[in-house]
Amino acid sequence: MSIKKIKLLITITMISASIFSCIKNETTDKISISASVYPLYEFAKAVGGEKVEVSMILPPGTDIHSYEPKPMDLVRINSSDIFIYISEYLEPWAKEIVDSTINSHISIIKASEGITLTESEHNHEHSHKEEGEDADNDDHSDLSKDPHIWLDFEICQTIVDKLLNELIKIDPLNSEYYLNSAGLYKQKLEELDKKYIAVINRCQSKTIITGGHFAFGRMAKRYGLNHISPYRGFTTDAEPSPQVIASMIDMIKRDNIEYIFFEELLRPKVAEAISAETGVKLELLHGAHNISKKEFRDQTSFISIMEENLEKLKKGLKYQ
Ligand SMILES: [Zn+2]
Incomplete structure (x- = not known):
């Protein structure tokens, strides 16, 4: 979606947003x-518990990397007290909204603020144009x-802390409540982190081979893994x-690799093709960009998705 189109959409929805906002407050x-x-x-x-109402802008089952906001999304964002997004590198539309429109009373949290985002070798390769590649096609x-x-x-x-700080700022009377719930959730994340470190230490292989896009670079960096994906850049398109x-x-034939991972919500075309060629087994490694409609209905938790991933990694990376 072009910037102009987004701005127009925003102008149209601003009026309804303010109406929506009045209704909500009552x-x-x-x-x-x-x-x-x-x-x-x-x-x-997790942090806000019963003191907050949270809505997810990305509809369950859709791909974040190709998502374009709908008018109703802008209404919802503009009728919120807090809007949180990751980064212009994941949701360029969110940055457009934040830069151009958003109601001044809304607290904006950019989750990646203060975190150095990594570039991969993929991008260095990408900056050198391949033969026949269209120079204008470097989106x-x-x-x-x-x-x-x-x-x-x-x-x-650290993202949980950002939410915690904002909630305390807006609602200081309930500081203790937010501190407690954030503390409990951070404890779960810390346990998850420790489990990953312990399990991956005991894995024979240290390479995540996926037919999906390059999504697990951050996990690889944190837990001492390599990550191989046939996609350059960090998007699915x-x-x-x-x-x-x-x-x-x-590599799969040479190293007797038994599993290739594929990503959630998209058809695993590349992983299937590699499996057909080599006999390697397919396994979902859930990137948690989004969840399916069923997972949403079942209230599948982020922690449980990551715990399941760890079981898959145990198999794929030959846990001993
Ligand atoms: Zn991704």
Whole structure:
């Protein structure tokens, strides 16, 4: 969506947003939080508990990397007390909204603020144009940093703190409540972090091989793993590299690798093709960008997704 189009959409929805805001204030005294994506939605619910109402902007089952906001999203964001998003490298539309429109009373939390986002070798390769590549087709230069910070559970704890600080600022009378719930959730994240360190230390292989996009770089960095993906850049819309796919096939055959991972919510075309070629088994490694409608109905937790991932990693990385 172009900037112009977003601005127009925002202008149209501002009026309805203010009406919506009045209605909300009359019906509830809870603090309303709009979270762009699932992990932030989970963290906000965990810290705010019964004192907040959290809505997730990204509809369950959709891909964040290709999402374009709908008019109703802008209404929801503008009728919130807090809007939290990850980074312009994940939700460029969120930055547009924050830069151009948002009602001045809304507290904005950029979850990646103060966190150095990594660039991968993929991007360095990408900056050297390949033969025949269209120079104008380099749209990913703006999306060249890794926004998947929720896959490092130490970073998750700093995001929880950002939410905690904002809630205390807005609602100081309930400081103790927020401190307590944030403390409990950070404890869960810390335990998760420790479990990952302990399990991965005992894995024979240290390489996450996935047919999906390059989402697990942050997890790899934190837990001493390598991450191989046929996709350059950090989004799901890039074309996979045939050279990387060929080298992955060679590696799977040479090293007797038993599992290749695929990502949530998207058809695992590349992983299936590699599996057909090598006989390697397929396993979902859930990046938690978003959850399915069923997972949303079942209130699947971020922690449980990550615990399941750890069981998959045990198999895929040959835990001993
Ligand atoms: Zn991603």
